[in-house]
Amino acid sequence: MDEQKVLSIKGLLDDTPEEYLSHKEKYENSIRKSVLFYKTLHSTEDENMSVDEKTKLNFRNIVTSAIFKDNSPFMLHNSMFIPTIMGQGTDEQREYWMKRAKNMEIIGTYAQTELGHGTFIRGLETQATYDPDTEEFVLHSPVLSSYKWWPGGLAHTANYCIVMARLYIKGKSHGIHPFMVQIRDEETHMPLPGIKLGEIGAKLGFNTVNNGFLGFENHRISRDRMLMKNAQVLKDGTFVAGSNSKLTYGTMVYVRVLIVSNMANMLAKAVTIALRYSAIRRQSQPKPDEPEPQILDYVTQQHKLFIAIASSHAFYMNAMWLWEIYYSVSLQLASGKLDNLPELHALACCLKPLSTIDATAMIEKCRLACGGHGYMLSANLAQTYGLATAAYTYEGENTVLLLQAARSLVKAWVGHVKGRPLKGTMAYLAGDSTVKAWDGSIDGIIQSFKVVAIRKISSVVKILQDYEKSGLSPEDAWNKASVFLTAASEAHGRAVLLSVYKSEMDKRAAVLSPPLRKVLLQLVDLYVTYWALEKVGDMLLYASITDKDVDELQRRYIELLAAIRPNAVGLVDAFDFRDEILNSTLGAYDGRAYERLMEEAMKSPLNAEPVNQTFHKYLKPFMRGKL
Numbered sequence: 001m002d003e004q005k006v007l008s009i010k011g012l013l014d015d016t017p018e019e020y021l022s023h024k025e026k027y028e029n030s031i032r033k034s035v036l037f038y039k040t041l042h043s044t045e046d047e048n049m050s051v052d053e054k055t056k057l058n059f060r061n062i063v064t065s066a067i068f069k070d071n072s073p074f075m076l077h078n079s080m081f082i083p084t085i086m087g088q089g090t091d092e093q094r095e096y097w098m099k100r101a102k103n104m105e106i107i108g109t110y111a112q113t114e115l116g117h118g119t120f121i122r123g124l125e126t127q128a129t130y131d132p133d134t135e136e137f138v139l140h141s142p143v144l145s146s147y148k149w150w151p152g153g154l155a156h157t158a159n160y161c162i163v164m165a166r167l168y169i170k171g172k173s174h175g176i177h178p179f180m181v182q183i184r185d186e187e188t189h190m191p192l193p194g195i196k197l198g199e200i201g202a203k204l205g206f207n208t209v210n211n212g213f214l215g216f217e218n219h220r221i222s223r224d225r226m227l228m229k230n231a232q233v234l235k236d237g238t239f240v241a242g243s244n245s246k247l248t249y250g251t252m253v254y255v256r257v258l259i260v261s262n263m264a265n266m267l268a269k270a271v272t273i274a275l276r277y278s279a280i281r282r283q284s285q286p287k288p289d290e291p292e293p294q295i296l297d298y299v300t301q302q303h304k305l306f307i308a309i310a311s312s313h314a315f316y317m318n319a320m321w322l323w324e325i326y327y328s329v330s331l332q333l334a335s336g337k338l339d340n341l342p343e344l345h346a347l348a349c350c351l352k353p354l355s356t357i358d359a360t361a362m363i364e365k366c367r368l369a370c371g372g373h374g375y376m377l378s379a380n381l382a383q384t385y386g387l388a389t390a391a392y393t394y395e396g397e398n399t400v401l402l403l404q405a406a407r408s409l410v411k412a413w414v415g416h417v418k419g420r421p422l423k424g425t426m427a428y429l430a431g432d433s434t435v436k437a438w439d440g441s442i443d444g445i446i447q448s449f450k451v452v453a454i455r456k457i458s459s460v461v462k463i464l465q466d467y468e469k470s471g472l473s474p475e476d477a478w479n480k481a482s483v484f485l486t487a488a489s490e491a492h493g494r495a496v497l498l499s500v501y502k503s504e505m506d507k508r509a510a511v512l513s514p515p516l517r518k519v520l521l522q523l524v525d526l527y528v529t530y531w532a533l534e535k536v537g538d539m540l541l542y543a544s545i546t547d548k549d550v551d552e553l554q555r556r557y558i559e560l561l562a563a564i565r566p567n568a569v570g571l572v573d574a575f576d577f578r579d580e581i582l583n584s585t586l587g588a589y590d591g592r593a594y595e596r597l598m599e600e601a602m603k604s605p606l607n608a609e610p611v612n613q614t615f616h617k618y619l620k621p622f623m624r625g626k627l
């Protein structure tokens, strides 16, 4: 697939910056571009049938960021509607719906969250009541809080959607299931009878994603519209349960896995912008007779930015590794083997939150590192932050996911204490829970993070048990210990992020040229040292580190910043973002930041005329005392 070819298509890139359009114009422009983009990609991708779905998605995602400073209203069609058909449909349903969805004969979204419930899926109130007489489901939104709220593309783009609704048969509830629902007429695009649709309004970001609301008034769909790969409803109303009700949550696991690589990408973009700008920006005069230095030569600036480069590498390595696990568990699920699903779920529930928490904070740091110019929308750091911080909430709010991970960790620890074996990424919990002698090596520090995780998990299990012994119910004990539970999950997640980054780099080290290997391993060292210092309290508490060791770590960190400095620009250039994809006045390859800032300023509609009409209407009479 050729990025250059895609981006040179006329009309894909805006002449007027997106931020100067009205809310309605933004949507209309985004639809125009989405269609053009799809047509371009479709023809490009057809030439590359061997390219796997993940690579295609990644490519689309990266190019999308050039075309939309925000995002595409087709986003949910590709990232959740199609994957849900694939993951939840029977063979027959897949064959029918995939053909239509892939060719964009229909446009869909994933409607799960309601006004009243996002996190608590079992609390969803949309009803799907089976009527055996007509062999139909009756979809109904009984109360305002049951209205679907948030799905991307739902407002005015999609004509179909997957609706997650509570199934009732003969008055009995059978849990939440996915239904394929047509919401608009295929010819006129009018909402179908019994369907109330609209847009939810302006947001911090995602303003071209067309997030919508949806309510049902006894809207009927045929029985074959329930996606029945897992659970089924037979014609006579017999309910056949799936092997595990959590398989219905499969699309969310898939997207959580993808989010980790998406964060690597967003962070790489932000740090490319901030770092290139830091190389051309000069400020202050530390030495009286010398020119102003590049701001990148200030060590505090390096401290803000180099960790973002290393984190992007760490997320990417972890994302690729997690994807392999996802892929192999998916194959196992297809053959009915569910044993490794809990571990995949727990991993996704650690890595999705940690990658979004870190990426969001570091993107904001990149923006702040650009001083005043970072505040300009034309720098494209504010919008990147807006998109990243959305991922903190969507696809499972971060605290909630960390608590899900904690549930698995607590279960694993309690089992371990009872003598049950620990598996996979939790196997290390069976290891030594003390660091005998701190040696300051990378492997030693990673081992210390594992010890921190073991100690935090074992400690929180003890706290839970003590709370229960004192008379609290398990649920109340859980809530009371939840701050420590999320800390235990974070500690486990940090141990995973650090050790996977290191081991994946080690695997690749042999095929790298010595100079490249050296700089990439410096990034690993920087990442590990940075986090040891960030978590120095944990290190002091659990890893028998002394104040002298901390002093050495700090010095090593500063030496690493100095060692990386000569390669810093090269490292962000190596992310290889085209200027169109960075979409930033500050981050372009040629370094002409001031010229671009002025060129973009001239695109402001206010600069189209020397005197604005408000002068004559308000200012002049006001200043003359006539208003």
Ligand SMILES: CCCCCCCCCCCCCCCCCC(=O)SCCNC(=O)CCNC(=O)[C@H](O)C(C)(C)COP(=O)(O)OP(=O)(O)OC[C@H]1O[C@@H](n2cnc3c(N)ncnc32)[C@H](O)[C@@H]1OP(=O)(O)O
Pocket: 054, 055, 057, 058, 061, 075, 079, 110, 112, 113, 118, 119, 120, 121, 122, 152, 246, 247, 249, 250, 252, 253, 255, 258, 259, 261, 262, 341, 342, 345, 393, 394, 395, 396, 397, 400, 404, 407, 408, 411
């Ligand atoms: C490389 C290519 C890169 C390409 C990049 C492409 C770009 C990528 C980015 C794409 C962006 C897409 C935009 C997306 C927009 C947002 C869409 C949404 O938010 S949509 C809306 C998203 N909404 C949300 O995410 C809602 C978040 N809420 C939830 O997920 C759930 O309600 C819950 C998990 C919190 C609880 O569920 P509940 O039913 O109350 O469960 P209980 O607590 O009673 O029981 C827990 C038991 O179940 C187990 N288990 C649970 N889940 C799973 C699972 N998935 N599996 C397996 N097991 C699971 C759990 O372990 C435990 O086991 P045990 O201990 O008993 O043995």
Ligand SMILES: Cc1cc2nc3c(=O)[nH]c(=O)nc-3n(C[C@H](O)[C@H](O)[C@H](O)COP(=O)(O)OP(=O)(O)OC[C@H]3O[C@@H](n4cnc5c(N)ncnc54)[C@H](O)[C@@H]3O)c2cc1C
Pocket: 076, 110, 111, 112, 113, 116, 117, 118, 119, 120, 149, 150, 151, 152, 206, 211, 390, 393, 394, 395, 396, 397, 398, 399, 400, 403
């Ligand atoms: C930009 C964006 C796009 C989205 N797109 C879609 C979409 O396409 N389709 C879709 O269906 N949904 C979508 N969503 C919805 C999203 O999935 C939910 O907002 C998300 O799952 C969080 O749920 P909530 O809003 O109900 O938050 P809440 O659960 O109400 O969270 C509010 C607070 O309560 C806390 N909390 C809640 N439960 C617990 C608990 N058990 N323990 C401890 N603390 C708790 C949370 O930590 C948080 O601090 C989107 C959201 C956003 C922001």
